[in-house]
Amino acid sequence: MRPLVGIFVGGQGRRMGGVAKGLMRPPSGERSIVDRLVTIAQDALGDVDAVMVGDATSYSAVRLPALDDDPPGVGPLGGLAALLAEAERRGAPFAVALACDLPFVTTALLGRVVGVDAVAVVPRAGEHLQPLCARYAPSVRSVAQAVLSGGKRSLHAVLDAIGDDLHVIELTAAESVAVEDWDTPEDVTR
Template identity: 55%
Template sequence: MPAPLVGIFVGGRGSRMGGVAKGLLVAPGAAETLVARLERVAREALGDPEVVLVGRAEAYASLGLPFLEDQPPGVGPIGGLGALLGAAAERGSPFALALACDLPFVSAALLRRLSAFEPRASAVAPRQGELWQPLCARYAPTPAREATRALIATGARSLQAVLTALDAVELPLETSDELRDWDEPGDLS
């Protein structure tokens, strides 16, 4: 059986971090970059998934991970999700996990729960308040790819709309820190 496909989204410009590629930052108290940590945690949680970078990955070439360019380009994160889901469907992956590169507290336990929760759902994601967390989510490749393509064709760019279209199932969080992200230098102090 093909392995799950894990996409670490690295496409942002990092403008709030002074133009630094966020995934190459080392979180306070850590010994590895955010991307290296997410790759390690995904492998710990899922065994031997295929791990790819999604988006503008030039700054990450030294990591040696394959990357997917947005499909279509120029539409924001929904283009990255389209690329990830297309690749997962083509490979026959049982599911795709989409992970933002700036999540220093995502654990193997969270990814195991995410991968196993409601296995027949087209999408599973946690919520914070009223908002889905689409870049810490599991997607069924074929239905999610079709929904994403349909939304892009209408001009939609919202990842929230993708999860709504898929009738996503909410994954309860065990702690509020699990999805704490690192958008600005002061966020982790």
């Protein structure tokens, strides 16, 4: 069975003027962030299945299947629940969640994340966990559903609920660049 990679494309990009962030090109410029993330996942994992997660309306040119958030309207937590349900359905050993606005993720970093066999593996840059550059066991779906049932919508609430089964990879300052995201036009120019 192959791992399932989910690229989270569901944000509306309001702070970017409505631009589909995953279609933007990183400074290297050769292809979109989404295409780059698929290549990096293949390089780190070998043979993978990849899907877009969330409202992929703006991504019709990308040749990947799309999963709707489940439930919709709750942000990336609905996307994580959908990704893990699909991983479970496919019998995937684990799922990898990647935000579409991470233009600097490296094969080396993703290799470190997926190389640890744990319920969840998340990198931390300084004080910040990056739950959308992470590896999750399909069993985390029940944790995500419990968090949603409790009225929370935060991916960090899922990480908190995982507790001691969460493996954190501490990043050096140099490695932290790999998990810097593009949320605003100013981020693109830094």
